[in-house]
Amino acid sequence: MNAPIVHVNASIASSNAPAPTDAAHRPVGGSYTFGGRKGRISPTRQRALDELVPRYLFAPPFDASRPLIIEIGCGKGEATAAMAGGDTDSLVIACEPNAATIANLASLLDDGGITNVALWVGDALDLLAHLGPASTAEIRVWFPDPWPKPRHAHKRLVTAQRLGLITDALTIGARLRIATDDAAYAEEALAAIGAEPRLSGGIVARPPGRPVTTFEARGLRAGHRPIDIEAHRIR
Numbered sequence: 001m002n003a004p005i006v007h008v009n010a011s012i013a014s015s016n017a018p019a020p021t022d023a024a025h026r027p028v029g030g031s032y033t034f035g036g037r038k039g040r041i042s043p044t045r046q047r048a049l050d051e052l053v054p055r056y057l058f059a060p061p062f063d064a065s066r067p068l069i070i071e072i073g074c075g076k077g078e079a080t081a082a083m084a085g086g087d088t089d090s091l092v093i094a095c096e097p098n099a100a101t102i103a104n105l106a107s108l109l110d111d112g113g114i115t116n117v118a119l120w121v122g123d124a125l126d127l128l129a130h131l132g133p134a135s136t137a138e139i140r141v142w143f144p145d146p147w148p149k150p151r152h153a154h155k156r157l158v159t160a161q162r163l164g165l166i167t168d169a170l171t172i173g174a175r176l177r178i179a180t181d182d183a184a185y186a187e188e189a190l191a192a193i194g195a196e197p198r199l200s201g202g203i204v205a206r207p208p209g210r211p212v213t214t215f216e217a218r219g220l221r222a223g224h225r226p227i228d229i230e231a232h233r234i235r
């Protein structure tokens with residue numbers, strides 16, 4: 001099994017994400033929902049990682065009067081940056097354990113003068129545990145890793161078990177938004193939502209403000225169709 005990406009840049013990861021533990025959200029074989037991608041990093045991205053990422057790291061205390069939006073797995077953060085203008089009354093926390101890709105988002109925030117987005121370089125499930133129950137107005141998951149091989153299925157983010165933890169974090173009335181281009185994943189997510197009595201939701205039209213992400217574009221080129229799902233916490 002690959003090492004979790006949170007170790008790729010320990011100095012940055014440890015500056016806001018806690019060290020990985022055998023917490024309750026990794027009950028299935030102690031697994032993470034992400035893999036250990038280690039690639040080459042360009043000098044520009046390295047500079048963003050060293051100089052910009054630290055400026056945007058989420059660090060409590062924060063203005064608790066602003067609704068919190070958590071994006072799980074922002075990747076390069078194109079959607080985060082593009083949607084931030086519609087979320088100016090909120091604090092958006094973009095979570096991504098891959099420090100090299102989230103560095104791209106730090107550059108987008110800097111270039112765009114965006115001030116309502118903070119970064120969590122680590123496991124979003126750690127952040128949710130840290131924030132506590134009923135803390136979050138919206139959780140976004142744009143194109144979660146599909147983990148299509150049956151032997152990796154335990155790593156999927158939107159399983160019944162992990163969905164319980166995600167639901168815990170939502171306030172009553174808050175929404176969970178998911179996009180995936182994997183029909184089987186969408187089916188599993190819909191079944192998990194259907195089985196979670198605190199959630200009500202289903203497939204929705206593509207939200208007008210959601211831009212095409214890197215992962216979505218790759219899928220579109222391969223002939224995949226995105227499916228958008230939305231659920232609300234009702235109790």
Ligand SMILES: C[S@@+](CC[C@H](N)C(=O)[O-])C[C@H]1O[C@@H](n2cnc3c(N)ncnc32)[C@H](O)[C@@H]1O
Nearest residue numbers: 033034073075096123124142143145213214215
């Ligand atoms: C398939 S990629 C999609 C990235 C981006 N949203 C897009 O559409 O291009 C999924 C991302 O989720 C991240 N991820 C998976 N599990 C995560 C977790 N528990 N917390 C934060 N990020 C996670 C992965 O590292 C990966 O970058």
